[in-house]
Amino acid sequence: MNFLAKTINSTIGSLTGSSIPYDLGERVVNGVCSDSPEPNSVWNVYEATSRKEPRVRVTVFEFDLKNPRASKYVLFARNAFMKLKSLSLLPGILNIVDFIENESFLYIISERVKPLGSVLKMGSSDYMSQYELLLFGIYQVTEALKYLNKEGSSIHGSLSKNSIFVNEAGEWKLGGFELVVNIQDLDTEILSRAFDLPTYLSTIHPPELNEQRLNYISSASPAQILKLDAYLLGVFIYGIFNPEVRSLDPAKLNKPSKLPRSLASHVKKLLHISPSIRYSVEAFLNAGMQSCFNLPLIGVSKHISELRLKSTVEKLEIFNSLDELEQLPDGFFEYKILPELITTFQSLSTNQDSQQSALLLLILKRVDQLDKEAFQHQIKPLVLRAFELPDRAIRITLLSSLPTIIDHFAPYEIQDKIFPNLVQGFNDTNSSIREATLKSVLSIADKISARQLNNDVLKYMAKLQNDSTPEIRTNTIICLSKIATYMTPSSRAAVLATAYSKALKDPFVPSRVSSLLAFENSIEYFTPEVCCSKVLSAIAPALLDKSSKVRTEAQRVFDLYFSKINEAANHLPLDSEETVNLESENSENILSRLNPLSLSSMKLKNTQSLLSGLGSNTHSGSTVSLTMKQENFSSESLNADRSLRNLSNANVEDSWNEVGNDWDSTSDYQSKSLLPHLEASQKPQESEQLKATRQIIKGIPQAPKRSLKLQPKSKLKLDLLDDDVDGWENEW
Known part of the structure; x- marks a missing residue:
């Protein structure tokens, strides 16, 4: 044991102020060894961190034993050093981490704390207005002082703002042990020199001590001695609620102040001039627990x-x-x-x-x-x-x-650790989980990768648009409009148009209203061309919606998009005069070339002249035909007409049935039955009108050679706005 003690002492003795295992930071209290003209402590107090564990923050109390200005305070520093070693485990006492002593310095390393005075100044009027927090701190000081008096059998002797510290948890801790002595074994030497402490003269002390000084301590009972701390506690509490009073007058302590009503009567008993009537610290604590400390x-x-x-x-x-x-x-x-x-x-x-x-x-x-x-x-x-x-x-x-x-969280933590677990909620069978997961997308949309947003999230949202819960369908559209700014620009307009259009067909009215509001908020993402081709055609049916609210919103949003289209149209260039004239000439030429086919130049004749040669006619009653109204046909034309009359009269009803089954027999003007016969009967000399007619017939587009058969029931499918009822197709 002696060897171990010698080893420890030699290790401590080798330390100097710069070699302790803590890095000193800002000085928060100026001690007697500092250059401050008005020191308020025996110790220089620094914020510090441990060199072994940089995250461990501490406070270092330093006393320079060899400083000439500190010679008369060595007794107080050593007394505090020794008393804290034995009493720091009591509740409410400053929590000590380490003690270091060498030939030149005394070090007390405590938990990270700040002087109470600086904390109250930082809080200013806001902190003072929260008197419950002040009562909480006073309770902690009172409890610590009670443990020191009763369990520690000691008197503090110098309680003031300068001896109270506030730790990182906001708890008020009792320090300033320079005058602490055991009431069973009073150290009169320390008490006799109490007037040398830097803050002693600035504190109001009990009247009996001021009158009799050490004579009172040597003759008083232990209970009476402990009431010295009770009086100092009353002065301390009075000063806390009256911070503007810098120098307290003992005559004013019993007058009305800013003390809370529940506390004032008890403080008055703490400040009673008669020690026999005065509260002890323990009595004050017990009384306070039934009132001000409750x-x-x-x-x-x-x-x-x-x-x-x-x-x-x-x-x-x-x-x-x-x-x-x-x-x-x-x-x-x-x-x-x-x-x-x-x-x-x-x-x-x-x-x-x-x-x-x-x-x-x-x-x-x-x-x-x-x-x-x-x-x-x-x-x-x-x-x-x-x-x-x-x-x-x-x-x-x-x-x-x-x-x-x-x-x-960092983006990589969200993408790799949170997102894979979060998206599982989209498939949850509980609707509350699905809805909460959907809403959470708003918080992570700008932090996940583009692939996760445009592939994974949009896929799940497309599925939620078919959700059985209408509120989820509505929130899907709201969420989509809010994350649109983070979507890939190349596919954004298509996705939004498809999703919003689908929501306009939702039977749930709020969903349709949300879709219209989403169209309004997303107008910047649609080009004028898309507005014309997709957006207006999607909004238009909502103008006749059963809900008046939907109709009102639809009209407003429709007008908004229409204004955007008009604005874009006003910026388009006008056609030049040359272009307008050229288009007019082309239109006139087309109309003039259609004149020979006018019905006014045709008249009805015997159908045998038109349909002869198409097949034998068993119904002789059909005698009406269409022929050209040209009076001066050439002899070649007449010969062609006689040849047509020799053709057998075809059944009219059978011929339209053939038209229904074979569009080639009616749409191909160069048919195999009529035109070859006409060409064979024509002579080189033709009338001018016949030539024009033939030229127009050649200009008419050819019907497809493959016959188009009409089916009893149409199988055509309409594609409305590219809307996919099962999802948003490939709009990603």
Whole structure:
């Protein structure tokens, strides 16, 4: 044991101010060894980090033993050093991480803390207005002082703002142990030099101590000595609620102030001039628990400190009571509650009785109170693991919280770890999961890859447009219009037009209204040509919708698109005069070439003259035919007409039946029966009108040689707006 002690002492003795295993940062308190003209502590206090674990943040209290200006304070520094070693485990006392001593320096390494005075200044009037938070801090100081007095059998002796520190959890911790002595073994040397402390003269002390000084301490009973701390506690509380009073006057302490009504009467008893009537710290704490300290925040804090002794059900009851709290101290959730929540969540193997999902909800509800580093190391691994759990309650909790946490994840984490698990919700049989998954797309649309959005997400959304739940169909269109800006431009217009057009045929009125609003919001993605060919034809039927709301929206959106088309048309160039004249001449030429075929130049004659040669006619009653009204035919034409009369008279009804079965026999002017016969009977000399007629006949397009047979029932299929009832076809 002696060898071990010598080894430890030699190791500590070799350390210097620059060789301790902590990197010192900003100085937050100026001590007597600093250059400050008004030091408010024996110690120089620094923010620091551990060299072994850079994420571990601490506060270093440093005292220079060899500094000439610190010579008269060495006794106080060593007393604080030794008392904290033995008393720091008491509740509410500054949590000490390490003690280091060498020939030149004393170091006390504590948890990361800030002086109370700086915290109150940072909070300004907002912090002061939240008197419940102040009561919570006063309760913590009172409890720590009670443990020091009773369980530690010690008196603090120098309680003030300068001896109170606030840790990262927002808890007020008791420090400043320079005058701490045991009431059973009073160190009169330290108490006799109390006036040398930097802040002693700026603090109001009990009247009996001011009058009798050390004589009172040596003659008073232990209970009376402890009431010295009670008086200092009353002064401290008065100063907290009256920060504008820089120098407190003992005569004003009993006058009305800004103290809360529930607290004022108890503080008055703490400040009583008679030690026999004055409250002790313990009596004040007990009385306060029935009045001013009876707060939900204080109750939750007490339960959390005992959390490890509770069952899972009891823990959940305590955690759920957090919802009753309007406000928590800065850092209280992150450093005090969150670690317990995560530990409890990870200890559960299943989501029995929805315990895991309830814990996860409590964690994610307050992520806005966490800094970036805390989220990265504590929340992110938990969320990624939770996405892998096949539980619907947990999935709903994650999806509903996704908008508030998604920005903390890197794109590769979303694409590789979150997205593959998230899209499984599109196929879930529970409609709530499908709808929540659909809404979550809005949060990740700009963070997933183009392939995931344009292939995977749009495929699932096309399927959801046929969902049996009308609300999901409606939300699909709303979601699609909001993520349109992230879609591939080359296919965006086609996908949107097809999806919106399909939604306009939905029997659910809100879905049709949403489609029209989506058309309105997406007008920038449609070119004027697409507006003409697809959009207007899709919106037009909605103008006669059964719902008046749909009709009103359809008219408004229709006019909006029509205005866009008109605006685009106004920018098109006008035809030149030469082009207009040329098109007019072409039109006149076409009309003049059609004149010989005018019905006015035709008259009815015996059908035998037209149909002779088409076959024998068994019905002699058919005597009507169509012939040209030309009076001065040549002899060749007359010969051709006589030849036609010699043809047998064909049955008219049988001939139209043949027309129905063979479009070639009627549409081909160069038929095998009529024209060859005419050509054979013609002579080289033809009339001018016959020549013109033949020329026009040659210009008429030939009918197809393959016969087109009319079927009893048409099999033609109409393609309306390229609408695919089973999906959006290949519009990806």
